[in-house]
Amino acid sequence: MEHFAIGVDLGGTSVRAALVDERGNILAQDEDETDATGGPERVLSQIFGLARGLIASRPSLAPAGVGVSTPGPVDTITGIASDIPTLSGFAGFPLRAELERQFGLTVSLENDGIAAAIGEWQFGAGKGYDSLVYVTVSTGIGGGIIADGRVVRGRMGMAGHVGHMTITPDGEPCPCGNRGCFEAYASGTAFTRRARQRATERTDTVLGRDGSPINSRAIFRAARDGDTFANQLIDEEAETLGRGITNLIHILSPEIVVMGGGLSNEFDRLHAGIADHIARRAMPAFREVPVVRAALGQNSGLVGAAALALPGRDLAFHPVAKPGVLEF
Structure with missing residues (x-):
């Protein structure tokens, strides 16, 4: 008998849901713009509505459970959201309990970064x-x-906030409230902010010319057309990513590093700079660790969330499904 699960990727911009089989194939998928200021009841109704539509499209399939990838901080052990900055009204909200009440199935919560790691580990790169x-x-x-073949969750299930290790003491401010974080220097937001700030000082670049928007797509497009400044920005971004990834390789000694997210769409251009930094700055025993692009693309977290609910994988905190059926 083939097993299926519902995967949900809850984000501040969009909420997505998919019906996923035990080989990681997405059989049906839908999404909606997240009502980020609507409060928990509204967001949960969006999740349930998407799931209901998926089940209606495949009436012969009975999902084994539901896995939800969510931004944090969320205590994924207790299922309580301590705070989700991108969603209003979730502080102290019993997210898992309310989802289980509505679905009538076991619901597993996972931090979005961990869920994406699970997706790539089980079915991707x-x-x-x-x-x-x-x-x-x-x-x-x-x-x-x-x-070592196990998901690292740590205290409250919140391990893996790699963007908030400090790489520049007393450096640029980070949205987390600290300064000098990896995220403050190497995120897509930081990348485009640097470009906008520095483009005003340059006359030898097409970036921002005639009021054109400066975003990551524009920077990479200009670089492909030979813009020296755009290529310099990209090389600096690759170097900074390499710095952070080298730290992670030293601390965790992985066999492989998988890069996802929006900037991974330009992985081919960034990879050489990342690899060069690792080759120069990593200790010799760590230099051969490959860095690759996520194979599942934007669906890493969605498929990883579903994997939590698939029987026999023992990935969730409570992998045994409750008896019951999904009713609408």
Whole structure:
């Protein structure tokens, strides 16, 4: 008998849901713009509505459970959201209990970076490895860790906040409230902020010319057209990513590092600079650790969340499903 699960990727911009089989294939998928200021009841109704539509599209399939990838901080052990800065009203909210009440199925919560690491480990670029680090580089920087064949969750299930290690003491301010974080220097947001600040001082670049928007797509496009300043910005970004990833390799000794998130769309251009930094700055025993692009793309967390609910994988905190059926 083939097993299926519902995976949910809850984000501040969009909430996505998918029906995923035990090989990691997405059988049906839907999404909605997150009502980020609508409060928990509204967001949960969005999740349930998407799931209901998926089940209606495949009436012959009975999901084994539900896995939810969520931004943090969320105590994924108790299922209580301590705070989700991108979503209003979730501080202290019993997220898992309310989802289980509505679904009538076991619901597993996972930090979004850890869920993406699980997705790549089980079905993507990290399949077959016992130890890996997943780093997502997008609006911010997050991550997840698999060590010796086990998911690293740590206290309250919140391990893997790799974007908030300090790489420059007393450096640029970070959204977390600290200064000098990896995220403050290497996230997509930091990358475009530097470009906007410095482009005003340059006359030899097309970036920002005639009021054109400066974003990551524009920077990489200009670089491909030979813009020297754009290529310099990208080389600096790759160097900074290499610095942070080298730290992670030294601390965690993974077999492989997987990079996801929006900037991974330009992985081919960034990879040489990242690898060069590792080759120069990592200790000799760590220099051969490969850095690769996420194979599942934007679906790493969605598929990883579903994997939590698939029987027989023992990935969730409570992998045994409750009896019951999904009713609508």
